[in-house]
Amino acid sequence: MRYALYFSPAADHPLTKTASRWLGRDAFSGERFETAVVEGISTEDVHALTADPRRYAFHATLKAPFELAEGRSEAELIEALERFAAATPGFDIPNAVIGQLGRFFALVPDRVYPELQAFAASVVEDFEPFRAPLSNADIARRKPESLSPEHRDNLMAWGYPYVMDEFRFHMTLTGQVPPEQAPAMRTALETRFADFTNTPLSINGIALFIEPERGVDFTVHRWLPLAPASDIRKTTP
Template sequence: MRYALYFVPSAESPLSRAAAEWLGRDAFTGGAHPRSVEREFAAEELDALTADPRRYGFHATLKAPFHLAEGMSEDDLLVAFAAFAERTAAFELPAVVVGQLGPFFALVPDRPHPPLQNFAASVVEVFEPFRAPLSEADIERRKPDSLPSRQRENLMRWGYPYVFDEFRFHMTLTGPVPKAKASDMASVLNDRFADFIGRPLRIDGLALFVEAERGAPFLVHSRLPLTAIQPNG
């Protein structure tokens, strides 16, 4: 069993529903959604281009998947999870847009937002005691020799290259898209997510995802609202 701490809107939110329909799977229920046909892509092509994010479920990574450390139990993790949500306040990203990270497409903030960076860093640090060290195989999967020095250091210290200064919030919508298809994909995604683009995204909860065995689809174990009162009331 592996665990991960992700941001995802509530199961009932329009964004979660739109993303589940796009990816073809709902991580809250595990249920499949019929694939709709887009003018530039056949259904089979879209299935292939969304296969990786479909397995993980719609989300933004905060604490990457991990096995529990020796001496830690799921109950211990759930206690810490509930305590974190209770003492953390919700906040809002000013706006999100469809962005491209290398060959991948995702919903991303339209500008840097320090409260988001601070929130992500706190999740990484608070839940670090629950993370078992990476295996040699897991380290090699990340190709550490190809990473910049800071990302390599993060991988060895925190189990994931993209934390703290290297963290970039993104809610993945595709796997790698060929360059020849990138413009078409951008157009499709801007149409599909038009109701959310350029609008605020409220970061109002934290979700615990689980992977029953390596390679299995990730599922939402539980999602808790962030309930602390903001300092300014």
């Protein structure tokens, strides 16, 4: 069993519904959908290009998948998550857009926002005691010899290369899209997600995802709302 802490909108949020239909799977309900239609790209190619994000489901990684540390239990992890959510105020990413990370398309902020960086770092740090050390096989899968020194240090310290200063918030929508298919894919994504781009994205919850065994689909085990910012201000001395 592996666990992961992700940002996801709530199960009934329109963005969750739209993204689930795009990817072909709802991580909350388990419902599956027909492959999305993209003009200029075959159904088979679209299905293949959404396969990897479909397995992980719609999310932004905060603390990457991990096995529980020795002596830690799922009940303790959920209890800690409940405390974290109750004490952490929600906030908005001021502007979300369709962007590319290499050949991957994702919903991303239009720039780096310090509040978002600090939130992600707090999740990584606060839940580190629950993470079992990476196995040698897990380290090898990350190809540490090909990582930058910063990414390699993060991998060894936190179990994932893209944390702290190297964190970039992204909600993955495709696998690696060949350059010749990228314009058609961008057009399709910008059309489908038009209601959620060039507008704020509310970070108002945190989700515990689980992978019951290696290689199977990730599902939402628990979704918790973050505290309203006004409530946090009222209790701050």
